[in-house]
Amino acid sequence: MTSQQTTLGEGATTAEELAEGQREISIAEFFEKNKHMLGFDSGARGLVTAVKEAVDNALDATEEAGIRPDIYVEIREVGDYYRLVVEDNGPGITKEQLPKVFGKLLYGSRFHKREQSRGQQGIGISAAVLYSQLTSGKPAKITSRTEGSADAEYFELIIDTDTNEPEIGTAETTSWDRSHGTRIELEMEANMRARSQLHDYIKHTAVVNPHARIELREPGLDEPLKFERATDQLPAETEEIRPHPHGVELGTLIKMLDATDSYSVSGFMQEEFTRVGKKTADSVVDSFRDRHFGRELGWPARNGAPAADVGADIEDALREAVSNKGADATDTFAERVANSLTERERTTYSQLVEIVATVADEVGADTGKTFGATVRDNAVEAAWAELTEFGTGGVEENGEEADGDLDRLTPTLYELVDDATSTRKDDAAVHGLAERLAERFVALGDDGSNRMRLALDDLTTLVHEAADTTEEYDDETFGDTARENVVEALWSRMVTVPDDPPNVTEIAGDRDTASELLEAMRETDILSPPTDCLAPITAELVEAGLRKEYDADFYAASTRDAEVHGGDPFVVEAGIAYGGDIPADGSVELLRFANRVPLVYQRGACATTNVVKRIGWRNYGLDQPGGSGMPSGPAVISIHVASTNVPFTSESKDALASVPEIEDEIELAIREAARELKSYLNKRRSMAKRREKQDVLGRILPQMAEKVAEVTGREHPDIEGAMARIMNNVGVDRERDGETVTLKVANHSDRNEALEVTEIVSAEPEGLPDGVEPIEMDGEWFVNWNPEVSSGETVELEYSLPTDADADATVDGVDDEKLTVNA
Numbered sequence: 001m002t003s004q005q006t007t008l009g010e011g012a013t014t015a016e017e018l019a020e021g022q023r024e025i026s027i028a029e030f031f032e033k034n035k036h037m038l039g040f041d042s043g044a045r046g047l048v049t050a051v052k053e054a055v056d057n058a059l060d061a062t063e064e065a066g067i068r069p070d071i072y073v074e075i076r077e078v079g080d081y082y083r084l085v086v087e088d089n090g091p092g093i094t095k096e097q098l099p100k101v102f103g104k105l106l107y108g109s110r111f112h113k114r115e116q117s118r119g120q121q122g123i124g125i126s127a128a129v130l131y132s133q134l135t136s137g138k139p140a141k142i143t144s145r146t147e148g149s150a151d152a153e154y155f156e157l158i159i160d161t162d163t164n165e166p167e168i169g170t171a172e173t174t175s176w177d178r179s180h181g182t183r184i185e186l187e188m189e190a191n192m193r194a195r196s197q198l199h200d201y202i203k204h205t206a207v208v209n210p211h212a213r214i215e216l217r218e219p220g221l222d223e224p225l226k227f228e229r230a231t232d233q234l235p236a237e238t239e240e241i242r243p244h245p246h247g248v249e250l251g252t253l254i255k256m257l258d259a260t261d262s263y264s265v266s267g268f269m270q271e272e273f274t275r276v277g278k279k280t281a282d283s284v285v286d287s288f289r290d291r292h293f294g295r296e297l298g299w300p301a302r303n304g305a306p307a308a309d310v311g312a313d314i315e316d317a318l319r320e321a322v323s324n325k326g327a328d329a330t331d332t333f334a335e336r337v338a339n340s341l342t343e344r345e346r347t348t349y350s351q352l353v354e355i356v357a358t359v360a361d362e363v364g365a366d367t368g369k370t371f372g373a374t375v376r377d378n379a380v381e382a383a384w385a386e387l388t389e390f391g392t393g394g395v396e397e398n399g400e401e402a403d404g405d406l407d408r409l410t411p412t413l414y415e416l417v418d419d420a421t422s423t424r425k426d427d428a429a430v431h432g433l434a435e436r437l438a439e440r441f442v443a444l445g446d447d448g449s450n451r452m453r454l455a456l457d458d459l460t461t462l463v464h465e466a467a468d469t470t471e472e473y474d475d476e477t478f479g480d481t482a483r484e485n486v487v488e489a490l491w492s493r494m495v496t497v498p499d500d501p502p503n504v505t506e507i508a509g510d511r512d513t514a515s516e517l518l519e520a521m522r523e524t525d526i527l528s529p530p531t532d533c534l535a536p537i538t539a540e541l542v543e544a545g546l547r548k549e550y551d552a553d554f555y556a557a558s559t560r561d562a563e564v565h566g567g568d569p570f571v572v573e574a575g576i577a578y579g580g581d582i583p584a585d586g587s588v589e590l591l592r593f594a595n596r597v598p599l600v601y602q603r604g605a606c607a608t609t610n611v612v613k614r615i616g617w618r619n620y621g622l623d624q625p626g627g628s629g630m631p632s633g634p635a636v637i638s639i640h641v642a643s644t645n646v647p648f649t650s651e652s653k654d655a656l657a658s659v660p661e662i663e664d665e666i667e668l669a670i671r672e673a674a675r676e677l678k679s680y681l682n683k684r685r686s687m688a689k690r691r692e693k694q695d696v697l698g699r700i701l702p703q704m705a706e707k708v709a710e711v712t713g714r715e716h717p718d719i720e721g722a723m724a725r726i727m728n729n730v731g732v733d734r735e736r737d738g739e740t741v742t743l744k745v746a747n748h749s750d751r752n753e754a755l756e757v758t759e760i761v762s763a764e765p766e767g768l769p770d771g772v773e774p775i776e777m778d779g780e781w782f783v784n785w786n787p788e789v790s791s792g793e794t795v796e797l798e799y800s801l802p803t804d805a806d807a808d809a810t811v812d813g814v815d816d817e818k819l820t821v822n823a
């Protein structure tokens with residue numbers, strides 16, 4: 001012990017003593033202590049959560065089986081406890097699975113699926129069972145009958161919290177009047193303080209599941225609450241999808257690599273992921289190669305020197321490297337390789353290997369000489385040495401003796417650095433940086449393997465070193481942007497190597513390599529995942545759901561296109577109902593849904609609430625005290641997020657986590673519906689103004705006519721039609737001349753109108769034009785015209801009627817406020 005360490009005081013616990021108290025905690029024990037995490041924090045809330053878990057499961061199960069859901073929920077007081085019964089007409093659960101489904105936490109069919117469903121974790125219903133047994137000490141009683149089986153299975157069970165396994169008390173066969181389905185009965189300590197949340201949950205479930213029939217009986221209700229089906233159409237069937245390459249984490253990737261049957265990365269990518277075909281797999285593999293092997297910098301063959309001179313040197317070097325092939329074959333080979341190289345601007349080592357191989361094959365075929373592996377290797381080494389001029393110093397460049405490799409590389413790099421940095425940089429400093437980069441590249445070959453091969457990280461370090469030194473000596477600064485640009489320019493000039501990438505087993509066995517693959521997957525552009533794994537409600541049904549439950553004056557809804565968050569597709573839908581019976585005081589009501597499940601708790605912590613609050617609602621015609629926060633007024637806003645993986649803030653699935661991609665879409669969906677609200681409210685406002693004006697005119701015009709007659713001593717001027725003209729309305733006036741009736745439809749507005757004019761008359765009308773047939777009903781005749789009246793025009797509708805018959809016209813197709821009917 002060093003002098004710095006203090007001695008353990010008397011009575012202090014030793015590690016050994018601590019060890020005695022350390023033991024594994026079972027998942028059931030953990031949740032027993034942390035009930036709130038699963039939404040069972042109190043008796044009031046526990047009951048709502050248990051209903052929610054059982055009803056969500058019932059809806060999931062029936063939909064999966066293509067059955068229209070018929071769900072019965074009953075809450076009853078029994079002594080000190082409440083008994084909850086939830087029954088569904090789903091496919092039932094097999095005898096083997098049933099105990100685990102209800103008696104084991106984290107057991108379910110949805111956790112591993114990438115498909116939209118209400119359940120995700122395999123914890124909901126077993127948590128309800130756990131809560132019930134902890135508070136009442138009673139087992140869960142479950143009845144289930146699968147389709148086609150003669151009897152139902154009945155189980156009474158609890159969860160053994162030490163082992164997280166079901167402990168079965170009773171297991172027997174029983175009869176049940178439902179032909180298939182599941183019934184769960186739980187007793188628990190509870191109260192009905194959360195009645196309004198319970199009703200909201202059931203009511204809102206009916207809003208977003210118009211295909212379901214739900215009945216709720218509870219002690220406070222004289223009559224059960226019944227929600228009938230609004231449509232027979234089940235939600236669109238969803239398809240399970242494979243993971244998207246942009247959404248997996250390293251651990252998952254390694255697990256997938258271990259489990260796959262594929263050998264190559266390309267096969268693995270195409271087999272195991274969605275949206276990856278051959279082309280995308282190739283891009284991922286290339287990007288993986290760059291990360292795993294680095295890229296190669298190409299070497300300029302000429303750099304201003306006459307091609308013939310350089311070519312001659314390379315040819316000489318190649319002739320020396322090739323032996324025993326005869327002069328002709330050797331010359332042709334050397335000449336063709338040299339030509340290829342001098343024609344190219346730059347050549348990487350791997351490209352040289354490729355060129356030598358191609359030429360060797362061609363010359364071999366032409367001359368009958370075999371250029372084997374050793375010859376090829378020698379040729380590559382000789383040509384590469386000549387090309388890069390190691391140690392040889394001396395190609396003729398513009399007639400001057402060149403100074404070897406550095407001089408060859410520097411001009412190319414200078415050009416590149418000059419392009420990549422700002423024009424204000426001192427030329428000598430740019431040259432200095434190019435030279436230092438060249439030095440470092442050349443130094444890569446000091447170990448004899450100079451292939452100009454470098455990983456992106458190493459390239460970045462190299463650029464920083466060269467830039468630091470240049471700053472020191474040349475009194476010029478190279479900031480972060482300039483450095484990044486240089487790295488970027490060099491990296492994009494460098495070439496992906498053709499080496500075979502490691503296979504799946506090798507990658508799975510090495511974390512760093514797997515991480516390189518993951519990076520490559522994330523960097524590659526890949527189509528968004530398909531959306532047939534999602535079943536949005538659709539704008540039409542969002543609106544229908546609101547209509548069903550809210551008596552409002554106006555409804556609007558929107559469904560956005562699918563987007564992706566963390567590799568999982570999602571769709572956002574929004575709806576707004578306004579006016580009518582919706583209470584006008586206080587904040588608007590916000591309905592939140594995730595995969596068709598209403599969220600009733602933690603509104604303040606939910607991303608949907610945050611987004612609603614950050615919208616400037618005054619722009620859309622709603623009040624918003626202080627200009628931000630929840631808008632107020634007679635409105636209901638509903639938001640639905642559907643995803644293969646809904647990000648919740650906790651396991652109790654009460655609130656959506658704040659994921660920027662999802663929040664953006666929520667905002668766009670709300671704004672789409674809000675724009676419609678705005679134009680409705682604008683129109684309503686202008687109509688109200690119009691009505692006011694017409695009221696005033698209606699009072700003033702007769703008085704004015706009277707005054708005019710009085711002053712001029714003439715007859716009352718005709719004010720009929722004046723109102724319509726002043727208001728730019730459509731005016732309908734009746735004239736009767738003997739038996740002839742004329743309806744004059746005058747359009748004073750600035751747009752063409754298509755109208756529907758209906759006359760109801762007390763005698764049979766005659767002289768109607770062809771195509772206008774009167775319909776008799778109970779001694780009255782209905783005559784219908786559909787005139788189209790252009791702006792500024794008048795149309796006359798004429799027919800005959802006995803003089804003593806009554807007639808009354810109604811006009812549709814134009815807002816009441818824009819219509820003046822004197823008929």
Ligand SMILES: Nc1ncnc2c1ncn2[C@@H]1O[C@H](COP(=O)(O)OP(=O)(O)OP(=O)(O)O)[C@@H](O)[C@H]1O
Nearest residue numbers: 057061101108109110119120121122123124125182
């Ligand atoms: N009423 C039911 N009919 C048929 N199968 C059911 C029913 N209830 C539950 N299951 C099956 O039991 C599994 C476990 O249900 P549980 O509620 O524990 O989890 P979950 O619904 O998958 O996920 P979550 O924990 O997110 O609710 C489900 O995945 C489903 O396969």
